[in-house]
Amino acid sequence: MAIAPRGPGRTPEARVEWALKFRLLDLTKLSERARHRAWAMLVAWERGRPAEGPRPAQDKVLEAQQALREVIEALANGLPDVVYMPETTWSIWPARRRRPGARRGGRVTVTTDHTRPGGLPVTPEAVVLAFVNDLNAVEADRLKACPLKTGEETTCGAIFLAARRQIYCTARHAQAAAWLRYQPKRKTKEALS
Ligand SMILES: [Zn+2]
Secondary structure (H helix, E strand, O other), X not given: OOOOOOOOOOOHXXXXXXXXXXXXXXXXXXXXXXXXXXXXXXXXXXXXXXXXOOOOOOOOHHHHXXXXXXXXXXXXXXXOOOOOOOOOOOEXXXXXXXXXXXXXXXXXXXXXXXXXXXXXXXOHHHHHHHHHHHHHHOOHHHEEEOOXXXXXXXXXXXXXXXXXXXXXXXXXXXHHHHHHHHHHHHHHHHHHO
């Protein structure tokens, strides 16, 4: 999938990481330029090609952020999410004819409405599906919520894309968890002596 030539969107992993950060952004504090970049990223992500034209006033960036936050928080905690797309028209474009000798054929592309005079708004539900596709491409079980206990019934809960075998959000929390595992043993030993 060809997305913006530079910026956060080059690989599925980069896009998933971008979404994890984007979900926490305070959109009211974004500059006009940063808002435009976020809109362009989201539109390119859902459409599979760069965004063109002006950003519409109703850009749906906030709605897309909420939808992404929901799916990320649900999946990281092992829960399902639901998206509902009532009135979206999808165009399905056939793959380009394979060039002689080419190893791989083209792909069927799926797009939502491609031209609108006022500019394209983001389709939050389509962004969620694009996120899920990319998450599958990087291995979905890498999306985790940190299980470190921070109280009797609370956990850290920070959401992250795990590197191999990573269980806790940071090295600091991995250490804290190791310490918690070690402490009860120490207490029992002290009680026995
Ligand atoms: Zn943590």
